[in-house]
Amino acid sequence: MIKQGGTYVVMGLLDHESISYAVGKTIEKFGGKVIYTVQNEKFKRVFLDRGSELSEDEVNALNIEFCDVTIDEQIKTLFEKIGRIDGVVHSIAFANPRTCLGAEFHTDAVDDIKQGFHISCVSLARVTKYAQLAMPQGGSVVTLTFDSRNAYAFYNWMSVNKAALEALVRNLARRHGKDLVRVNAVSAGPLFTKAASKIPGFGNLSDTWQVISPLPWDTEADKYEIANAVAFLLGPYSKKITGQTVFVDGGASIIGGQMLPHERAAVEATV
Numbered sequence: 186m187i188k189q190g191g192t193y194v195v196m197g198l199l200d201h202e203s204i205s206y207a208v209g210k211t212i213e214k215f216g217g218k219v220i221y222t223v224q225n226e227k228f229k230r231v232f233l234d235r236g237s238e239l240s241e242d243e244v245n246a247l248n249i250e251f252c253d254v255t256i257d258e259q260i261k262t263l264f265e266k267i268g269r270i271d272g273v274v275h276s277i278a279f280a281n282p283r284t285c286l287g288a289e290f291h292t293d294a295v296d297d298i299k300q301g302f303h304i305s306c307v308s309l310a311r312v313t314k315y316a317q318l319a320m321p322q323g324g325s326v327v328t329l330t331f332d333s334r335n336a337y338a339f340y341n342w343m344s345v346n347k348a349a350l351e352a353l354v355r356n357l358a359r360r361h362g363k364d365l366v367r368v369n370a371v372s373a374g375p376l377f378t379k380a381a382s383k384i385p386g387f388g389n390l391s392d393t394w395q396v397i398s399p400l401p402w403d404t405e406a407d408k409y410e411i412a413n414a415v416a417f418l419l420g421p422y423s424k425k426i427t428g429q430t431v432f433v434d435g436g437a438s439i440i441g442g443q444m445l446p447h448e449r450a451a452v453e454a455t456v
């Protein structure tokens with residue numbers, strides 16, 4: 186599914202709940218090598234502290250670099266340092282939950298809005314610019330988004346960032362076609378992670394999925410379904426796909442209204 190022995194940079198590791206961790210494990214399962222990035226030294230400690238179930242060998246085998254995506258020099262240095270790569274996963278977002286998410290959409294905290302836009306959207310362009318130099322024969326960049334075609338309660342300015350991120354994916358795909366670098370997004374349904382826990386009313390979002398998703402949706406286990414789709418977009422089976430937002434959300438995004446009781450799955454799917 187991915188290039189055997191290929192090297193992939195997976196950005197945005199926080200803990201074992203992170204989507205990036207599921208993506209990294211999946212890449213390794215399919216025969217790739219993973220370089221994770223964490224925001225800074227403190228975040229690496231957070232990851233190791235919360236990962237007490239990892240053996241010493243597993244910890245030693247982890248390749249973890251630092252990169253704060255608001256600091257251009259760090260992005261540049263990262264991609265100069267690590268040598269040739271085959272792809273990048275951008276699994277990064279932030280918006281101040283006190284001002285940019287919540288019951289009230291309007292906020293006077295314009296600097297917080299700008300910070301959220303920089304981290305959650307603009308950073309994909311900065312990462313792609315420098316990562317492309319480490320992919321001289323082409324490669325794949327994949328980012329993570331959440332349905333921006335609809336306005337959800339509480340998600341507010343992050344929804345605006347995600348709409349911009351999806352537009353950025355299309356523009357980057359156009360710009361980097363000549364470099365044979367593809368750029369795509371996976372639009373995931375709600376999953377329990379640290380970032381999700383910061384969204385006031387996240388429970389409401391996950392409950393919504395139970396009534397609008399045609400396929401059963403599991404906010405824990407389906408992280409690995411997201412990871413499978415990311416691996417597909419990283420690898421050679423998606424060679425002619427670029428600029429797309431691929432929905433991996435149980436189908437929720439195509440439903441008008443709610444799923445009615447007679448439309449629900451009677452049993453858990455096995456395939």
Ligand SMILES: NC(=O)c1ccc[n+]([C@@H]2O[C@H](COP(=O)([O-])OP(=O)(O)OC[C@H]3O[C@@H](n4cnc5c(N)ncnc54)[C@H](O)[C@@H]3O)[C@@H](O)[C@H]2O)c1
Pocket residue numbers: 197198199200202203204205223224228252253254255275276277278279304329330331372373374375376377378379380381
């Ligand atoms: N959890 C969900 O329900 C869900 C659904 C759809 C999309 N997503 C997206 O998936 C991506 C990963 O989120 P997650 O849910 O795994 O949460 P997470 O909290 O595990 O990951 C978010 C990561 O962003 C990083 N980050 C924030 N600011 C940064 C900065 N300045 N520099 C570098 N890194 C920075 C954090 O350190 C963290 O590692 C995000 O883009 C999120 O919006 C999540």
